[in-house]
Amino acid sequence: MFNNLSEKLDQALHTLKGHGKINEVNVAETLKEVRRALLDADVNFKIAKQFTNTVKDKAMGQDVLTTLNPGQLMVKIVKDELTELMGGDTVGINLGGSPTVILMSGLQGSGKTTFSGKLANFLKTKKTKQVLLVGCDVYRPAAINQLQVVGEQIGVEVYAEEGNQNPVEISQNAIKHAKANGKNVVIIDTAGRLAVDEEMMTEISNIHKAVNPNETLFVVDSMTGQDAVNTAKAFNDVLNFDGVVLTKLDGDTRGGAALSIKSVVNKPIKFIGTGEKMDAIDVFHPDRMADRILGMGDVVSLVERAQEQYDEAEARKLQKKIAKNQFGFDDFLNQIQQIKKMGSMKDLVGMIPGAGKALKGMDIDDDAFKGIEAIIHSMTPSERSTPSSINASRKKRIAKGSGTSVQEVNQLMKQFDQMSKMMKMMQGGGGKRMMQMMKGMR
Structure with missing residues (x-):
């Protein structure tokens, strides 16, 4: 969604990096690129010009706040003006009338x-x-x-x-x-x-x-x-x-x-x-x-979508399974289905701050889980419930049945094992210990 515009605006706003104060010269350079980005996105010329003029008026003469650098300040001004340009406030649908x-x-x-x-x-x-x-x-x-x-x-x-x-x-x-x-x-x-x-x-x-x-x-x-x-x-x-x-x-x-x-x-x-x-x-x-x-990103919308799919009863069952070390591939598959219900993978990635830039050039589509699902579906019910039973000969059979390689099966098994350990660690006071460890790594 708006990938090209996002990339060009990001490049334009980088012009201000390293400057201690916003002035007429560096603002002009930045806004020239911002206007070009808007025109490339097929925004009307008058609207693009008016937009950049408003941003310039707000940016000029502002000392950089103690917690911000010029680039961040300009991003905030541009963000506020983009919000206004698209309407400012959220307007709901009128459901008055009978019917x-x-x-x-x-x-x-x-x-x-x-x-x-x-x-x-x-x-x-x-x-x-x-x-x-x-x-x-x-x-x-x-x-x-x-x-x-x-x-x-x-x-x-x-x-x-x-x-x-x-x-x-x-x-x-x-x-x-x-x-x-x-x-x-x-x-x-x-x-x-x-x-x-x-x-x-x-x-x-x-x-x-x-x-x-x-x-x-x-x-x-x-x-x-x-x-x-x-x-x-x-x-x-x-x-x-x-x-x-x-x-x-x-x-x-x-x-x-x-x-x-x-x-x-x-x-x-x-x-x-x-x-x-x-x-x-x-x-x-x-x-x-x-x-x-x-x-x-758009963390608020991401959380809202996750909450819509959240099933409290299922979550409690899952918690008990994790506590008893009974988390299996059927549970993993169920978690994948919940994620898929939240929307397209491309859309979800766009909601995670910085993810779009980090994954630039990668092909993100709704088939992202296809290989994983194929591997899990090639397992027997007992293998899915007891992953530790999957030995070398079973991995060969699963790879053949899913149209994947033994290497891919091994990779999934490793990821599953790491995720299981992390989920187990998050139980009880493990989450707190994990946060303390992460703080110590800074």
Whole structure:
């Protein structure tokens, strides 16, 4: 996410290293590179210039604080301004109304239908809402089929009227159906076009007037950069929407849309799509995104994701197994599954401060655990529960069955053994002793 921009901003801010005070010359050098980085990320020229001018005004004349060097001070100023540029505060979704009506808008191919499903899943699982998805793309039968597949996948009802070519009528009937069937959120997926046209705008405007939604969201493909911002302006002029959704942020995103859209339409980014799975949706936090762009990670989001997967009963069982020295490969496999549920590996690594830079150039993907899982699945149940029983001949069989080498099996066994010892040490007062040892090593 924003890897190229992060790298260039990091290089730009290194210009100030070694200077005792921020002055006009070194600020100008740094900000020239910052502006270049923003333009490369497809940020509008006026916005990039205004951004660097604001940073310059705040940086000039400031003595370096006793605990900071000039580079750190500049990073803080840039971070604060990036946060403001992307909206400043986190803005949630309006769930007022009975039922709450959410209208989705955007161009064809922006990921609108998929995101409608993600939002339905988010509201169902995180907000315990009874959701109804509504198919109002009457021009593409595949769009309604896609919505029905998504609805089935997440266990949410989809309302559609085969043969009815009137999206206004369908959306009004859907709201009646929702009221009659105890649904408290209605998400209306509208038709998109390949480009903004008068017919499309008239249609969505008519739906908007007819259903008077509590929330109108504009869905945009973040990979389209500056074009996304222009499209957002055209939609906002007609709909006066409430918020923006940026999809496909897991791709090779330049970042221009995320950094420019708030300044152009003065509407908050409310959600981001970070992958293909139905749970790959995050509330947008401008401050956390600014941290990630500057390579500071996003520990808060990482902890939140970990807490969502945390099962207290399972954790207690695991603790007992570790205490009795019964931690086996099935337990290890279970821990891997918990990590995988937290999201894509690339995304998780980006949340760890400094990890992106440390692992630069390495191919981090969701298949990172594939080899480990294959090795464990090639073990017998008794081998998984009693790793000490795995001798040389068994290692050969496991390697052959998993399509790996004996060396890779040995490596996994060694890592597993080290992890088991560490987990055992963390039991009781071991954690305290370990911290004292680490302090002594400084």
